[in-house]
Amino acid sequence: MLDDFLAFTLRNQPPVAPSGTTPGGMRWRWLGQGMLEIIPPRAIDTHIVLSAGVHGDETAPIEILRDLVADIAAGRLPLACRLLVLLGNAPAMSAGKRYLDDDLNRLFCGAHRNLPGSAESPRAAALEAAVAAFFANAVGARWHLDLHTAIRPSVFERFALLPQREAGYGPEVFAWLGALDISAVLNHRERSNTFTYFSSSEHNALAATLELGKVMPFGQNDLTRFAAVDAGLRRMLTSEAPAQSATQPRIFDxxxxxxxxxxxxxxxxxxxxxxxxxxxxxxxxxxxxxxxxxxxxxxxxxxxxxxxxxxxxxxxxxxxxxxx
Structure with a gap:
């Protein structure tokens, strides 16, 4: 399962065993289709949620997370945080669509309850529950990075959206965004029903929606174009500092x-x-x-x-x- 978490998710079958331990001592637990928790053997005070595929046709970030999970499982990536990996709209991913009935990224913060007949509503509820359980007793730093690709080209190829947050964002957040090859940042001033706003407002996570490039079908992504993003995520997961060479993103309100x-x-x-x-x-x-x-x-x-x-x-x- 862990060697190709994407293929396993698309098959939509329960694993033979719902939990286990990697050769490197990482404890893992399958929480449902496209949902995986991985915990190092020692106590950790950093808790990171990485999600992708909230829009099922945005495939490059999904493939990036697939490779990260495989490397953690094989011992090539020495995880130094509690990690929750979420492949968001797994049913839409299987269908090769952005969504089935409704945009999943507009159904968080309980908005799914207003559309009980939508195919996306149960998925939004399940993702909320997984994040809530993950952060329930988490002491220390909390992060949620939701990875996307955009439908259209952009003046800034990679950019981030920061959900409205009363406490604001410190320099550490912008340092990490720069390390993730983000060149522009949008600061939201209003509440929303996005996945990252849910994690930020309900669970006090430092959250960001990352737009990393162009939408492409599975198997047609040139992942070398995402090398800097991948390297930044690996530094974060191994508790290294952001790369000093990172450029400070331009900030937009x-x-x-x-x-x-x-x-x-x-x-x-x-x-x-x-x-x-x-x-x-x-x-x-x-x-x-x-x-x-x-x-x-x-x-x-x-x-x-x-x-x-x-x-x-x-x-x-x-x-x-x-x-x-």
Whole structure:
């Protein structure tokens, strides 16, 4: 199972034994489809959740986690933290789809209870329960990195989204994001129903959603393009310090959200632009019946533009770079 956790997850069969110990003394426990806990033999005060595949078609991060698990199991990666690996929307992964009924990354913080008939609702509840149990008695540092790839190209190939957090984020977080090859960071100012907001708000984890590149089908990813990301994750899992050569990411604050309220919603600037495309003050970005979003800062950049989302969901974010 551990030598190819992805293939085992896609088969969707229970293991012969639900727990065991690796030759290197790591204790592992299968918690359900795509959910695996690994604990070193000695006491640890760092607790890390790594998730991927919350969108089932974002395959490169899933393959990265597969390889990390295999190396831990084989003793090639000396784990120095408690680790929870979650392959998020496993049913959608098996179907080769982004999701089956609803975007899983909008169903956390209990939002799944509003859609009891959705194929994604039981999965959101199961992932919440796994994270809650993992952090229940965790003393020390808590992290959750949720790994994604983007549908469209980006001015900044790798970027991160930090969920709204009353305590803010210290320099350690930005140092690690730089070490993970992240060149831009978005600071959210509002609550949401994403997986990382759930871990941050409900379990006080330092959480980040990482957008690491372009969506590709399984087996078509050039994982050498993710070498810096992989190296950063390995340093984190072995309790090494972030690489000193890491570049400090540029920081952006979310200043507006494009909400699709009706079928009349359109992006006035088109819908083929890259993430982080910049627009000057006065530009009309989106129109929805009588409502318009107009750039009110000297420059705003658009992130995640998607006019095809369901009504009532976010169709894009507008961000402004924070002065150095």
């Amino acid at each position: 979310v200043v507006g959200q494009l909400n699709k309220q009706s079928d009349a919603f359109v992006l006035a600037v088109g819908d083929t632009m890259a993430n982080f495309t910049a627009y000057p003050r006065g530009t009309v970005i989106a129109i929805d019946r009588d409502e318009r979003y107009v750039v009110s800062h000297d420059e705003e950049r658009i992130v995640f533009p998607n006019p095809k989302v369901k009504n009532g969901l976010r169709a894009g974010l507008m961000v402004v770079e924070r002065p150095v």
